Amino acid sequence: xxxxxxxxxxxxxxxxxxxxxxxxxxxxxxxxxxxxxxxxxxxxxxxxxxxxxxxxxxxxxxxxxxxxxxxxxxxxxxxxxxxxxxxxxxxxxxxxxxxxxxxxxxxxxxxxxxxxxxxxxxxxxxxxxxxxxxxxxxxxxxxxxxxxxxxxxxxxxxxxxxxxxxxxxxxxxxxxxxxxxxxxxxxxxxxxxxxxxxxxxxxxxxxxxxxxxxxxxxxxxxxxxxxxxxxxxxxxxxxxxxxxxxxxxxxxxxxxxxxxxxxxxxxxxxxxxxxxxxxxxxxxxxxxxxxxxxxxxxxxxxxxxxxxxxxxxxxxxxxxxxxxxxxxxxxxxxxxxxxxxxxxxxxxxxxxxxxxxxxxxxxxxxxxxxxxxxxxxxxxxxxxxxxxxxxxxxxxxxxxxxxxxxxxxxxxxxxxxxxxxxxxxxxxxxxxxxxxxxxxxxxxxxxxxxxxxxxxxxxxxxxxxxxxxxxxxxxxxxxxxxxxxxxxxxxxxx
Numbered sequence: 001x002x003x004x005x006x007x008x009x010x011x012x013x014x015x016x017x018x019x020x021x022x023x024x025x026x027x028x029x030x031x032x033x034x035x036x037x038x039x040x041x042x043x044x045x046x047x048x049x050x051x052x053x054x055x056x057x058x059x060x061x062x063x064x065x066x067x068x069x070x071x072x073x074x075x076x077x078x079x080x081x082x083x084x085x086x087x088x089x090x091x092x093x094x095x096x097x098x099x100x101x102x103x104x105x106x107x108x109x110x111x112x113x114x115x116x117x118x119x120x121x122x123x124x125x126x127x128x129x130x131x132x133x134x135x136x137x138x139x140x141x142x143x144x145x146x147x148x149x150x151x152x153x154x155x156x157x158x159x160x161x162x163x164x165x166x167x168x169x170x171x172x173x174x175x176x177x178x179x180x181x182x183x184x185x186x187x188x189x190x191x192x193x194x195x196x197x198x199x200x201x202x203x204x205x206x207x208x209x210x211x212x213x214x215x216x217x218x219x220x221x222x223x224x225x226x227x228x229x230x231x232x233x234x235x236x237x238x239x240x241x242x243x244x245x246x247x248x249x250x251x252x253x254x255x256x257x258x259x260x261x262x263x264x265x266x267x268x269x270x271x272x273x274x275x276x277x278x279x280x281x282x283x284x285x286x287x288x289x290x291x292x293x294x295x296x297x298x299x300x301x302x303x304x305x306x307x308x309x310x311x312x313x314x315x316x317x318x319x320x321x322x323x324x325x326x327x328x329x330x331x332x333x334x335x336x337x338x339x340x341x342x343x344x345x346x347x348x349x350x351x352x353x354x355x356x357x358x359x360x361x362x363x364x365x366x367x368x369x370x371x372x373x374x375x376x377x378x379x380x381x382x383x384x385x386x387x388x389x390x391x392x393x394x395x396x397x398x399x400x401x402x403x404x405x406x407x408x409x410x411x412x413x414x415x416x417x418x419x420x421x422x423x424x425x426x427x428x429x430x431x432x433x434x435x436x437x438x439x440x441x442x443x444x445x446x447x448x449x450x451x452x453x454x455x456x457x458x459x460x461x462x463x464x465x466x467x468x469x470x471x472x473x474x475x476x477x478x479x480x481x482x483x484x485x486x487x488x489x490x491x492x493x494x
Contacts, residue, residue: 019307
């Protein structure tokens with residue numbers, strides 16, 4: 001990263017700014033020439049920008065649970081968006097709370113049950129998918145004001161469907177939000193975060209997560225952000241192709257099928273996606289300003305990241321699923337360290353989202369539990385490979401896909417080592433040409449297959465899971481009394 005050593009602090013504040021489905025290169029600080037993200041770019045100027053940061057699972061809930069627990073999904077076993085993180089695993093919010101931090105979260109958490117206690121004592125939620133959106137605070141706020149987010153309900157609730165309208169609406173999930181700006185989810189989340197900052201007791205350190213729903217599809221920015229970008233003036237993103245690859249079209253399906261969209265559709269979706277991001281950027285600017293006004297900015301560690309990316313025209317595809325290509329699993333990570341240490345620097349080493357938890361704990365001077373699999377970004381134990389995984393197939397016949405990549409090569413495996421793809425990233429950075437069958441690559445391919453199997457079988461084993469407070473059928477106080485009586489009896493007989 002840098003020659004500047006990040007100093008361990010005495011109880012710094014922690015702020016997690018977490019977006020959903022944000023592709024890494026759709027930010028100005030990551031080189032995008034079109035998007036306007038001045039506040040996130042300013043945060044990057046005060047912090048460290050991690051260039052090669054990956055999610056270990058490109059699905060909302062599993063990725064979040066891995067972020068909190070620093071466990072791979074095959075270890076915590078929360079494989080999809082309707083799952084529960086086992087209560088016995090330590091999370092960084094729980095550990096901070098146990099050590100005197102005020103902990104709170106506003107916005108999207110995507111947990112089951114909706115208000116699951118993973119360490120945040122105060123939750124004010126805005127959810128999008130599943131039962132959470134009918135239990136959360138945001139949608140009851142809308143109800144109080146006689147409003148519903150009709151377009152988002154159509155695509156994300158699974159219960160309410162609108163009649164067909166037009167190609168952009170039906171096939172591209174692209175439309176201006178039917179909510180005015182003050183009622184849009186990102187604005188509501190920002191305002192709740194500002195309220196929390198106003199309420200903080202500055203004598204006690206805080207840890208707050210601000211989870212934005214956007215820019216997750218459907219692509220529905222509110223006015224005026226819905227017209228902020230001219231689709232025809234945008235640069236197509238790296239990896240765009242004018243039609244889908246046969247390899248991609250033959251692998252599963254997607255809500256936005258690549259065969260049904262053209263370049264004009266993609267540009268329209270990009271413009272809406274960018275509008276959603278810029279609207280969040282504006283909100284983040286107000287949050288950062290509030291920190292400065294309260295004198296909290298300098299002593300706050302700010303982590304900006306997302307759960308996963310979006311193909312966003314890569315190989316002519318949209319959204320997520322299918323292959324563990326880079327736009328889906330390569331996510332932004334910006335860390336503004338207390339005192340703006342290492343400000344403006346970049347880190348090109350491979351890292352994973354499970355590395356955030358041990359980094360936060362180390363910076364706060366807290367021990368890192370042995371269950372956590374991540375590596376603190378403050379150390380020099382750099383990764384040789386980045387790893388990700390994803391279930392596919394069906395519920396009755398699930399399969400697992402893996403990714404292992406270095407700076408030079410990338411291996412994708414689909415349910416069997418015999419069913420794989422291999423990419424020479426130096427020659428083919430956009431993963432267009434699978435070389436797994438080419439003779440010149442067989443030795444390297446075999447080395448990566450061996451490294452992947454060794455990692456999953458031997459190096460990424462879960463630690464012993466212990467939860468002495470897990471629910472049971474007998475009262476623990478009664479059992480404790482019985483245990484002491486038995487011990488006393490044995491001592492007397494001994």
